Amino acid sequence: MTFFDVLDILGTTAFAISGALSAMNRKLDLFGIFIIAFVTAIGGGTMRDVLVGNTPVSWMQNTTNIYLIGSITILSIMFRDKLDYLKKSLFLFDTIGLGIFTIIGVETGINAGLQPIISIALGAMTGCFGGVIRDILCNEIPVIFRKEIYATASIAGGICFMVLYSFMINPEYIYIITTLLIILIRLVVVRYKVSLPIFTLKKSR
Amino acid sequence: MTFFDVLDILGTTAFAISGALSAMNRKLDLFGIFIIAFVTAIGGGTMRDVLVGNTPVSWMQNTTNIYLIGSITILSIMFRDKLDYLKKSLFLFDTIGLGIFTIIGVETGINAGLQPIISIALGAMTGCFGGVIRDILCNEIPVIFRKEIYATASIAGGICFMVLYSFMINPEYIYIITTLLIILIRLVVVRYKVSLPIFTLKKSR
Amino acid sequence: MTFFDVLDILGTTAFAISGALSAMNRKLDLFGIFIIAFVTAIGGGTMRDVLVGNTPVSWMQNTTNIYLIGSITILSIMFRDKLDYLKKSLFLFDTIGLGIFTIIGVETGINAGLQPIISIALGAMTGCFGGVIRDILCNEIPVIFRKEIYATASIAGGICFMVLYSFMINPEYIYIITTLLIILIRLVVVRYKVSLPIFTLKKSR
Numbered sequence: 179m180t181f182f183d184v185l186d187i188l189g190t191t192a193f194a195i196s197g198a199l200s201a202m203n204r205k206l207d208l209f210g211i212f213i214i215a216f217v218t219a220i221g222g223g224t225m226r227d228v229l230v231g232n233t234p235v236s237w238m239q240n241t242t243n244i245y246l247i248g249s250i251t252i253l254s255i256m257f258r259d260k261l262d263y264l265k266k267s268l269f270l271f272d273t274i275g276l277g278i279f280t281i282i283g284v285e286t287g288i289n290a291g292l293q294p295i296i297s298i299a300l301g302a303m304t305g306c307f308g309g310v311i312r313d314i315l316c317n318e319i320p321v322i323f324r325k326e327i328y329a330t331a332s333i334a335g336g337i338c339f340m341v342l343y344s345f346m347i348n349p350e351y352i353y354i355i356t357t358l359l360i361i362l363i364r365l366v367v368v369r370y371k372v373s374l375p376i377f378t379l380k381k382s383r
Numbered sequence: 384m385t386f387f388d389v390l391d392i393l394g395t396t397a398f399a400i401s402g403a404l405s406a407m408n409r410k411l412d413l414f415g416i417f418i419i420a421f422v423t424a425i426g427g428g429t430m431r432d433v434l435v436g437n438t439p440v441s442w443m444q445n446t447t448n449i450y451l452i453g454s455i456t457i458l459s460i461m462f463r464d465k466l467d468y469l470k471k472s473l474f475l476f477d478t479i480g481l482g483i484f485t486i487i488g489v490e491t492g493i494n495a496g497l498q499p500i501i502s503i504a505l506g507a508m509t510g511c512f513g514g515v516i517r518d519i520l521c522n523e524i525p526v527i528f529r530k531e532i533y534a535t536a537s538i539a540g541g542i543c544f545m546v547l548y549s550f551m552i553n554p555e556y557i558y559i560i561t562t563l564l565i566i567l568i569r570l571v572v573v574r575y576k577v578s579l580p581i582f583t584l585k586k587s588r
Numbered sequence: 589m590t591f592f593d594v595l596d597i598l599g600t601t602a603f604a605i606s607g608a609l610s611a612m613n614r615k616l617d618l619f620g621i622f623i624i625a626f627v628t629a630i631g632g633g634t635m636r637d638v639l640v641g642n643t644p645v646s647w648m649q650n651t652t653n654i655y656l657i658g659s660i661t662i663l664s665i666m667f668r669d670k671l672d673y674l675k676k677s678l679f680l681f682d683t684i685g686l687g688i689f690t691i692i693g694v695e696t697g698i699n700a701g702l703q704p705i706i707s708i709a710l711g712a713m714t715g716c717f718g719g720v721i722r723d724i725l726c727n728e729i730p731v732i733f734r735k736e737i738y739a740t741a742s743i744a745g746g747i748c749f750m751v752l753y754s755f756m757i758n759p760e761y762i763y764i765i766t767t768l769l770i771i772l773i774r775l776v777v778v779r780y781k782v783s784l785p786i787f788t789l790k791k792s793r
Contacts (some may be wrong), residue, residue, distance in 0.1 A: 205581050209535035213511075216504070224434065229634065231643025233436025234495060238505070241498050255582045290644060293651050299626070300648070306623075310725070315515070315525060320725060330619035376615050377665050410786050414740035418716075421709070429639065438641025439700060443710070446703050460787045520720070520730060 181350050182285070185357075187246065189278030193308050194219040194247045196271040198254035200316045208255075214315060215251045219243070221308035222279045226300060230290050269368070272309055277360035280305035280332045281353050284339045298336035305332040305360075327367045335360035386555050387490070390562075392451065394483030398513050399424040399452045401476040403459035405521045413460075419520060420456045424448070426513035427484045431505060435495050474573070477514055482565035485510035485537045486558050489544045503541035510537040510565075532572045540565035591760050592695070595767075597656065599688030603718050604629040604657045606681040608664035610726045618665075624725060625661045629653070631718035632689045636710060640700050679778070682719055687770035690715035690742045691763050694749045708746035715742040715770075737777045745770035 197218030201211040220237045227235040237243040283304025287297025306329055313320040339356045366372065402423030406416040425442045432440040442448040488509025492502025511534055518525040544561045571577065607628030611621040630647045637645040647653040693714025697707025716739055723730040749766045776782065 202582050205583065207532065207535060207581055209532075209538055211582070213507070213534045228433055228638055229643065229645050229648065231436075231641075233434065234497065235434050238434065238492075238497055238501050241500055244500055244504060258582055287648075292644065292648055295651055295654055296648050299654060302623070314519065314724065317525075319727060327617065327619075329623045330617060333619055376617055377612050377621070377668055378615065407787050410788065412737065412740060412786055414737075414743055416787070418712070418739045433638055436641075438639065439702065440639050443639065443697075443702055443706050446705055449705055449709060463787055519724065522729060 181353070182282075185278050185353060186282060187242075189275050189282065190219045190243060190246055191250055192271040192278065193222075193275035193312075194250040195254050196268050196275060196309070197312050198251050199258075199268050199271070200312055200318065202255070202258060204316050211255065212248065212251045214312060215254070216244070216247050217315065218308045218312040219247050219250075219275075221311040222283070222304040222306070223308075225307040226283050226286055226304040229300065229303070230286060232286075273361050273364045275308065276305045276328070276332055276364070277335065277357040279308065280335050280360055281339055281356050284336050284356075285353075288343070294340045298333060298340060301336040301339070302329055302332040305335075327364060327372070331360045331363040331367070334363055386558070387487075390483050390558060391487060392447075394480050394487065395424045395448060395451055396455055397476040397483065398427075398480035398517075399455040400459050401473050401480060401514070402517050403456050404463075404473050404476070405517055405523065407460070407463060409521050416460065417453065417456045419517060420459070421449070421452050422520065423513045423517040424452050424455075424480075426516040427488070427509040427511070428513075430512040431488050431491055431509040434505065434508070435491065437491075478566050478569045480513065481510045481533070481537055481569070482540065482562040484513065485540050485565055486544055486561050489541050489561075490558075493548070499545045503538060503545060506541040506544070507534055507537040510540075532569060532577070536565045536568040536572070539568055591763070592692075595688050595763060596692060597652075599685050599692065600629045600653060600656055601660055602681040602688065603632075603685035603722075604660040605664050606678050606685060606719070607722050608661050609668075609678050609681070610722055610728070612665070612668060614726050621665065622658065622661045624722060625664070626654070626657050627725065628718045628722040629657050629660075629685075631721040632693070632714040632716070633718075635717040636693050636696055636714040639710065639713070640696060642696075683771050683774045685718065686715045686738070686742055686774070687745065687767040689718065690745050690770055691749055691766050694746050694766075695763075698753070704750045708743060708750060711746040711749070712739055712742040715745075737774060737782070741770045741773040741777070744773055 194215040197215035198211050200218070201214035204214075206214065220235075220243060223237065224235045227233060280301045282301075284297045284301035286304070287300040288294075292300065309328075310320045312318075335356045338359050339352055342352045342355060399420040402420035403416050405423070406419035411419065425440075425448060428442065429440045432438060485506045487506075489502045489506035491509070492505040493499075497505065514533075515525045517523075540561045543564050544557055547557045547560060604625040607625035608621050610628070611624035616624065630645075630653060633647065634645045637643060690711045692711075694707045694711035696714070697710040698704075702710065719738075720730045722728075745766045748769050749762055752762045752765060
């Protein structure tokens with residue numbers, strides 16, 4: 179098991195918890211919770227594999243993901259009262275998942291021989307898609323559409339990854355630094371209500 | 384024409400009717416009705432083919448599906464008053480489609496050499512996706528999100544399929560038994576308001 | 589650079605502007621505007637490539653698209669006051685994109701050896717998908733669901749393409765005539781409030 183596999187498991191776990199929380203919040207039944215947890219956790223990676231042409235997509239290649247997500251779902255249900263303060267827990271796990279899946283997406287792009295800027299775009303799509311699909315299925319406003327910086331944190335992380343990569347830094351450090359940067363950006367932004375410029379349109383009809 | 388092809392045609396027909404009904408309910412124009420009927424009927428199979436890497440996806444391989452869906456759409460429009468009681472008709476055809484497409488998905492997984500539990504997941508996604516995309520496009524709450532058991536019936540059917548398959552039962556029997564089981568579960572559940580446990584979160588913010 | 593590449597650039601530009609306008613209307617931040625512009629511009633083509641099995645999808649093959657969309661986004665932000673009258677600008681650019689991407693989709697289908705009617709369906713999906721995904725992400729009612737004829741214009745254009753193609757007319761003329769026809773249909777329809785028949789369901793419950 180490589181360091182990369184560990185990251186994959188952590189990201190899957192974080193997104194599965196965020197999916198299970200959303201589904202419980204929506205009062206879905208047992209299997210409904212599992213389905214949303216599953217789709218949230220594998221959504222980004224599936225999108226990535228389909229776009230690159232890596233099929234059957236990776237969650238089909240072995241049963242690790244499905245058993246992991248099943249266990250996480252059961253644990254999330256059992257300890258749902260510890261995951262209290264839904265909004266905060268959801269935010270935290272969603273952010274961890276975003277960070278990890280972004281770098282997995284960027285890495286996949288590099289390995290497929292794609293241009294750096296394309297790899298950054300692939301990373302952002304991989305990181306964001308799980309959360310977007312979770313929100314669409316749960317009838318929430320998609321995360322990338324909310325005021326908190328989301329895609330921006332992912333793209334900033336992708337750029338950081340590429341810069342470090344060009345300096346030939348040890349990949350494991352790159353993974354850790356980039357993931358932490360993405361998580362940090364999102365935490366700081368929400369905590370201090372930082373925001374990027376918004377461009378309003380003149381009143382029109 | 385194999386028994387499997389017959390099933391495929393029945394499932395496509397059922398989902399096309401459910402799509403046409405949804406679209407008429409939303410007052411879409413002629414082509415709009417056709418588009419929704421088409422997307423509902425081919426959605427699940429397209430998702431399945433894309434995930435497994437079977438491209439060009441199956442509805443592109445021949446014109447059977449497109450002419451079938453076109454005819455069904457016209458018939459649905461002509462006999463729309465017989466399909467009265469929209470909610471009941473929609474429910475019935477949607478359930479038949481769910482049952483049939485679930486087993487086609489499971490079978491595809493087995494043929495692609497995927498693990499049993501992965502095949503069950505593929506079956507559930509194949510069965511549910513057409514209805515979900517129909518509901519998203521028609522601005523309805525997606526079926527898997529409603530109170531009636533939906534994904535659960537599909538997963539239960541997939542498990543039943545695998546058990547019967549392991550006993551080497553004649554495939555045609557497996558198809559029929561599993562499909563009927565899925566339809567039965569959904570009918571019984573809605574009729575008697577059975578429900579799986581729901582896990583509520585503590586009031587939180 | 590072929591005539592086809594020019595069309596591709598025009599279509600991408602039109603959809604990128606329509607995406608940027610939608611995103612600014614929704615008050616997304618800088619990167620959010622870029623993401624929506626990007627997804628709108630590449631959505632249809634990505635769908636087309638995934639269905640046909642042409643992976644890695646075309647926007648990953650070179651950096652033209654990503655720099656083009658980036659520049660268009662910046663220009664859209666700078667000149668947002670010239671793009672005043674949001675609704676009209678959005679409508680215009682969305683319609684140009686619909687026309688161009690429809691014929692690119694039809695052409696792709698022909699080149700992949702698909703049946704004419706399948707190619708028309710592929711063209712309609714390619715043309716409509718970018719706008720649909722933009723609207724879903726921006727929480728608008730998807731374009732194909734609104735009263736203005738949308739998918740219908742795309743399908744009519746696809747049929748016209750096939751008729752001209754069967755007469756062996758010079759491809760460049762086919763592209764121009766079909767694209768203009770789609771744009772014209774949509775403009776006329778909205779201007780004169782033409783509509784296709786709508787089939788209402790009897791009041792039911």
